[in-house]
Amino acid sequence: MLNLDHKPSATSDRRTVLVIDDQPINLRTVYQTLSPDHEVLMATGGEEGIAACLRHRPDLVLLDLVMPGMGGIEVARRLKADPALEAIPLIFVTASTDSDEESDCWEAGAVDFVTKPFNPMTLRRRVQVHLALKRQADMLQRMAYIDGLTEIPNRRYFNERMAAETARARREGAPMVLMLADVDYFKRYNDRYGHQAGDACLQGVAAAFRRALQRPNDFVARYGGEEFALLAPGAGPAAAEALAAAVRREVHALALAHDASDAAPIVTVSIGVVCVDGVASFDVDELLRRADEQLYRAKEAGRDRACIEAP
Numbered sequence: 156m157l158n159l160d161h162k163p164s165a166t167s168d169r170r171t172v173l174v175i176d177d178q179p180i181n182l183r184t185v186y187q188t189l190s191p192d193h194e195v196l197m198a199t200g201g202e203e204g205i206a207a208c209l210r211h212r213p214d215l216v217l218l219d220l221v222m223p224g225m226g227g228i229e230v231a232r233r234l235k236a237d238p239a240l241e242a243i244p245l246i247f248v249t250a251s252t253d254s255d256e257e258s259d260c261w262e263a264g265a266v267d268f269v270t271k272p273f274n275p276m277t278l279r280r281r282v283q284v285h286l287a288l289k290r291q292a293d294m295l296q297r298m299a300y301i302d303g304l305t306e307i308p309n310r311r312y313f314n315e316r317m318a319a320e321t322a323r324a325r326r327e328g329a330p331m332v333l334m335l336a337d338v339d340y341f342k343r344y345n346d347r348y349g350h351q352a353g354d355a356c357l358q359g360v361a362a363a364f365r366r367a368l369q370r371p372n373d374f375v376a377r378y379g380g381e382e383f384a385l386l387a388p389g390a391g392p393a394a395a396e397a398l399a400a401a402v403r404r405e406v407h408a409l410a411l412a413h414d415a416s417d418a419a420p421i422v423t424v425s426i427g428v429v430c431v432d433g434v435a436s437f438d439v440d441e442l443l444r445r446a447d448e449q450l451y452r453a454k455e456a457g458r459d460r461a462c463i464e465a466p
């Protein structure tokens with residue numbers, strides 16, 4: 156799964172390279188070669204390397220093949236199995252000339268090899284090429300999955316995450332909360348304050364949603380023009396209420412005047428909420444339809460409120 160929380164590095168020139176090698180002399184040589192151009196982090200073993208990946212999300216990993224304890228192939232497999240880390244390119248640095256071992260490295264997800272002892276210029280160039288490719292991939296990912304106006308994930312991203320999280324909730328029997336929210340009387344807002352002010356309002360509301368998110372896996376997307384969708388994997392009914400209250404509080408706190416609204420003198424949102432536990436059978440379309448029903452109830456009841464589906 157894509158990880159859009161990954162630091163946006165498309166514009167920064169100094170990128171982070173993690174070197175995993177049990178030999179201090181090798182670490183030192185790689186450090187001397189790459190540190191003039193990149194941030195270089197070092198780990199002396201597989202487990203330490205994986206922990207460093209989770210903590211620092213490097214842009215590229217240089218991985219020794221043979222290490223005591225967890226070897227390079229196992230490190231690569233684990234990184235590729237973690238949705239948050241799978242996109243990090245891995246280059247094996249190896250003294251091995253064994254053809255089977257080389258095949259194992261490719262199969263474990265390597266993008267390249269450098270053989271030891273290495274020519275410093277070759278290492279620098281290989282790293283540059285793969286960092287440039289990674290930078291382009293990051294940029295394309297942002298363009299495909301981030302809404303240009305509000306800079307939060309778009310509907311395409313929401314649909315993919317929603318499908319993955321629904322499958323996971325079912326597999327793990329875990330609860331999950333889905334919300335659909337709509338800015339109240341937004342057409343009137345545009346008519347009253349102009350389209351540009353309308354755009355700024357949507358940006359503010361998106362930022363308010365973001366501030367209301369409570370856990371690292373919660374996310375909000377722009378679902379349509381003035382419609383937002385929020386997913387909180389693992390959250391139950393109590394968390395749903397707290398989340399809806401936090402969204403409404405943050406939107407109210409924007410205090411954006413809306414004197415054409417019948418709901419309040421400021422910009423407000425209506426919210427439809429469904430809570431699911433993984434035991435019940437459900438599919439994505441059904442959940443969206445149920446959230447939409449609650450959103451409709453919230454509007455019918457006067458807007459500026461959240462309606463939560465009764466269990």
Ligand SMILES: Nc1nc2c(ncn2[C@@H]2O[C@H](COP(=O)(O)OP(=O)(O)OP(=O)(O)O)[C@@H](O)[C@H]2O)c(=O)[nH]1
Nearest residue numbers: 337338339340341342343345350351353354380381
């Ligand atoms: N400024 C701006 N307006 C947008 C954007 N996308 C959609 N809209 C406007 O959002 C408005 C949505 O209007 P409606 O669907 O009637 O909803 P509403 O006025 O909020 O009415 P209720 O939801 O019933 O309260 C339309 O006027 C769209 O033109 C955008 O990116 N920027």
